[in-house]
Amino acid sequence: MGDRSRKGALFAEFAAVGKVLGNPKRLEILDLLAQGPRSVEDLAAAAALGMSTCSAHLQTLREAGLVGSRREGKRIFYSLAGDDVAGLWEYLRRVAQAHRPHTEVARRAYLGPEDSDAVDTDELLRRIRSGDAVILDVRPEVEYAGGHLPGAIHIPLEELTDRLAELPTDREIVAYCRGQYCVLAYEAVRQLNARGLDARRATDGLLEWRLAGLPVETGAV
Template sequence: MSSDFKHQLSEQFARVGKALSNPNRLELLEYLAQGERSVEALAQVSGLSVANASQHLQQLRRAGLVTTRKEGLYVYYQAAGDEVVELLEALRRVGERNLAEVEQLIRSNLATKDRMDPLAAEELLERAQEGDVTVLDVRPAEEYEDGHLPGAANVPLQELGERLEGLPKDQEVVAYCRGPYCVLAYEAVARLREQGYQARRLEYGFPEWKAEGHPVEEGPEGDSDSEGEV
């Protein structure tokens, strides 16, 4: 009886592993970690067809990794809690430590973009409280509005060039985006440094920041619903 129960339990846990075994589904989860999205919006940002995105999302739903709600003709998905973000983070750590291919990809694609150590969350919290750092959220506006670091300015990467004049050069600028491998922050830091700014990136992205219980705000710039102060 005990052995049969354990096997059945393992079968259920394996459903989660199976749902995570597709790179498209992992990317969809990363987008959903930013906030709730419709199937159509997820298809657009991921480059998948609506039908294909819907199929992947259904598998994630059956594995308990996402939840849904319907509004009119549209179905909206969201990650099923911060535990999903923590699961993705654990998967990332295991891959980094045990797969040579992961290390090689990171070294050849990201390390060449930024050889400086990223800023740890605790250090950013301390420096933001002292007012000696400017924080940039370089994600699209809809992701920023779903949640962002308190006091962060939303400057999507494609708008960075035209908004440089509004950034102070007398303090360090810290950029963040969707996660530790999100190239938006890497590109933002590179462009800022080319223009003479002191710039670094946060060690990870907004989903990890929120999952660790750090303060967040919601809403557009100037109209934030704060859940705490940095």
């Protein structure tokens, strides 16, 4: 039958990970770290957290073994402990989407209606290889530098309306961002279409791209 107390100790280890995941802000931090390593300062700003609160969340995630850290001078950079942590985050979202009806209500309230003409990953791969579309990354600079789709043009969403002249007009634009639940690409496509440009959204973002083992380039423009 096995030792009940030892079984309890084992399941307590599993529960410790579940407990850490039971906080929306810590999940947001994992979502950001799935894009690549980030400093505490960057994470706090991106997640709209105070420095001390963000540091406390990171310490909790590190104690649970989900993130690691390194120091560069006076700055500390955090990263996911492995691709399996990114996979855990992605699978948690899938389970919520499949089994919690309000998840879809919340998704639509945040992202807006589903666009039926979004470009799936197979089609996006074909377009990258053929060069018949402009691949547009609308994430912040630090995320683009940490990893982006091959050949992607980078224009952060907040700069998009001021930099439209940098986009070719003879090809369709496919915008992508962090992942399936990232609002940046949705907003980019709405802005581009409102200005008469031919633009569609990629169904997947960098999170799904990496988990699928597809090629990723690093470095800033």
